[in-house]
Amino acid sequence: MIYVGDVMNNNTSELNRLEKARKIIRDIIKEKGREYLYDLTGIAGGFIIHKTDLELLETYVGPAIFSEKLNEVGVLHFGGAPSIHKAVGFNRTSAAIFSTIMALSNDITNVIHYVPKKPSHPSIPRSCKIFNLYYFESDNVDEILNRINEKTLTIITGATMDHKIVELENLKKIINSCNEKNSIVFIDDASGARLRLLYNQPPALKINADLAVTSTDKLMDGPRAGLLCGKKDLVDKIYNEGLKFGLEAQAPILAAMVNALKSFKLDNLKEALKRTENIDLSPLINAGFECEKTPTGFIIKNLSEEEYINVALKMLENYGIITITAAGMPGASKTLRIDFCSKDAKRLTDDYIINAIINSRI
Numbered sequence: 001m002i003y004v005g006d007v008m009n010n011n012t013s014e015l016n017r018l019e020k021a022r023k024i025i026r027d028i029i030k031e032k033g034r035e036y037l038y039d040l041t042g043i044a045g046g047f048i049i050h051k052t053d054l055e056l057l058e059t060y061v062g063p064a065i066f067s068e069k070l071n072e073v074g075v076l077h078f079g080g081a082p083s084i085h086k087a088v089g090f091n092r093t094s095a096a097i098f099s100t101i102m103a104l105s106n107d108i109t110n111v112i113h114y115v116p117k118k119p120s121h122p123s124i125p126r127s128c129k130i131f132n133l134y135y136f137e138s139d140n141v142d143e144i145l146n147r148i149n150e151k152t153l154t155i156i157t158g159a160t161m162d163h164k165i166v167e168l169e170n171l172k173k174i175i176n177s178c179n180e181k182n183s184i185v186f187i188d189d190a191s192g193a194r195l196r197l198l199y200n201q202p203p204a205l206k207i208n209a210d211l212a213v214t215s216t217d218k219l220m221d222g223p224r225a226g227l228l229c230g231k232k233d234l235v236d237k238i239y240n241e242g243l244k245f246g247l248e249a250q251a252p253i254l255a256a257m258v259n260a261l262k263s264f265k266l267d268n269l270k271e272a273l274k275r276t277e278n279i280d281l282s283p284l285i286n287a288g289f290e291c292e293k294t295p296t297g298f299i300i301k302n303l304s305e306e307e308y309i310n311v312a313l314k315m316l317e318n319y320g321i322i323t324i325t326a327a328g329m330p331g332a333s334k335t336l337r338i339d340f341c342s343k344d345a346k347r348l349t350d351d352y353i354i355n356a357i358i359n360s361r362i
């Protein structure tokens with residue numbers, strides 16, 4: 001069994017880092033104001049809500065209204081058909097993944113996971129461990145294909161935490177093999193649902209995935225929540241399990257998910273893509289950073305874990321720039337990633353961002 005190392009003291013040191021970052025954010029808000037913070041995580045957690053929604057945010061009234069709307073826009077977002085597919089809201093993508101693995105754990109023995117680049121998001125191996133399922137992860141399609149059978153749940157990551165996108169040919173190959181061999185196929189499309197659209201790939205349900213999940217705060221202006229969509233009977237089974245453990249999204253989150261999905265525009269991502277294509281990273285390279293462009297920003301690749309955290313915390317303290325490295329949850333990717341999708345990115349010049357990185361390493 002392969003799983004991400006969850007060493008105890010490693011977890012608490014990550015919590016310390018998170019608390020430090022939160023304190024810096026609080027201080028900036030108190031002393032200067034929100035406009036001196038610039039969220040470049042690509043996960044800004046917008047919360048669009050209308051006056052007419054507010055009076056419906058009640059425990060039983062809210063879900064009656066918003067679950068139906070979420071189903072409509074959610075199925076559409078994944079390219080599904082309302083007659084076959086259904087969409088529901090979870091508290092987080094991780095919660096939807098956990099519920100999926102929990103709900104299917106009696107019917108399967110193995111979870112096989114194709115990632116465009118290792119490692120996987122930790123929620124997948126961690127969930128497998130809890131339910132005693134054999135877990136296999138690989139970035140090699142052939143290693144995946146010959147392990148698929150009717151006792152496997154096959155997961156494909158659409159885009160990794162560092163935004164490496166699956167190749168459409170590989171995606172289709174694995175899905176087709178699952179369909180042939182009667183293996184349930186589930187796309188972890190947390191950011192991939194939109195990144196793959198940006199690269200002209202079809203949405204998950206158009207290419208016959210059984211299930212897909214996306215995060216409504218990744219590359220769109222929604223709350224941190226997981227939208228699960230797929231074949232109706234499967235989604236019902238998973239949602240039913242999730243409800244037992246309080247993993248389902250509540251009325252306010254459901255309302256914001258609906259509004260975010262309705263207002264999502266691929267053009268915003270296209271703009272970020274263009275900015276990325278045009279940005280000149282040579283000052284960073286000259287200063288000794290190894291950089292790689294992502295679809296909607298860039299990452300720094302050659303620092304040690306400790307350096308990443310130091311640089312990210314200084315960028316936050318001195319330049320107001322929020323990155324996942326500084327403010328992300330324990331277990332999140334440690335590389336330094338800058339993303340141009342958010343509203344805040346539009347308020348900063350490329351020079352400001354590049355100088356912040358260079359000056360924060362000293």
Ligand SMILES: *Cc1c(COP(=O)(O)O)cnc(C)c1O
Nearest residue numbers: 092093094121160161188190215
């Ligand atoms: C972000 C992400 C998740 C988990 O999303 P949370 O909102 O943190 O639960 C899962 N898988 C992938 C590939 C992700 O990028």
